[in-house]
Amino acid sequence: MTAHRGDSPWLRNFFPAPRAPVRLVCLAHAGGSASFYFPVARALSPRIEVLAVQYPGRQDRRGENAIGDLDVLAERIVQALEPWTDKPYALFGHSMGAIVGFEAARRLQSAGRGPSRLFVSGRRAPSLDTAGEYQPVTDQEVLTEITRLDGTGRELLEDQETLRMILPALRADYGAVRRYRYRPGPALACPITAFTGDRDPKATAGQVRAWQAHTTSAFELNVLPGGHFFLVGEQQRVLSTVSRQLGCAAPSAVVS
Structure with a gap:
């Protein structure tokens, strides 16, 4: 018996498509939020139903503490997804979201409810040694890093009130990535x-x-x-590939 979905704080269904044959669960980068995938949901609906994960500590969940452990984050997401695994679904994660998606997929597979495919973006494989990978620690290093990666508008980073709102989540996310350690286990049965x-x-x-x-x-x-x-500029090509691999028609256009 599938649990009642209710209104989970973890998932945003911007364009419900209950008749879609497949779902795509999207997980954001460090400091990112569910709204990053709003254009994706709009472009793919109603052929694919998109669920965007909202991590604690940002936007409408700003009053909650961000989770500074990727394994714990993955476990909470798995719990939230359980009612939505009644039809084929895939996971899509960018950067930090790729690792969270991978860890969620491992747990879901172990429970007999694994995804049909895992899409990973902008992230090295979890099994690679990260000893030489630079990870910012201080607030200033975090801000310098996201400016370098062009993930947040420069004008937002110059607004002190905005900084006060986004820094706790950024700090927790980058700390979680820095502390993450891959644990060997069974490979995924789904394509990547x-x-x-x-x-x-x-x-x-x-x-x-x-x-x-x-x-x-x-x-x-x-x-x-x-x-x-690159997702921002190449969204059309990315979503065409996603659609093809999920057995659906490609979106005609992507509007950000």
Whole structure:
């Protein structure tokens, strides 16, 4: 018996599509929120029903403490997703969201409710040694890093009130990424599709190709023009690939 879905604080269903044959669950980057995937939901509905995960500590969940542990975050998301696994679904995670999606997929597979596919974007494979990967620690280092990656508008970072609102979540997310340690376990049975930008300083093509070791099924690597947030400029191509691999027609246009 599937649990009642209710109004979960964890999931945003911007464009409900109950007749869609498949769902896509989207997980944001460090400091990101569910609204990052609003254009994705609009473009894919009603062919694919998109659920965007809202992490604690941001937007309408700003009054909650952000979770500074990716394993705990994945476990909470798995609990929230349980009522939505009554039909085929896939996971899509960008940057930090790719790791959270991977850890959620492992847990869901172990429970016999694994995804039909995992899409990972802008993140090296979790099994790679991260000893040489730069991770910001102080608030100033975090702000410098997100400015370098062009993930947040520069004008927002110059607004002190905005900074006070977003820094706690950013601090927790970057700390969670820094503390994350991959634990070996069974590979995923579902295919993995990986994306990265050809100028992404955080995830080279070789590092992203290493995701192939985490599945016993098919693997596909897509290298697109752009840096760490290549998704913004290449959304049409990304969603065309997602749609094709989920057995649905490609969106005619993506409006941000």
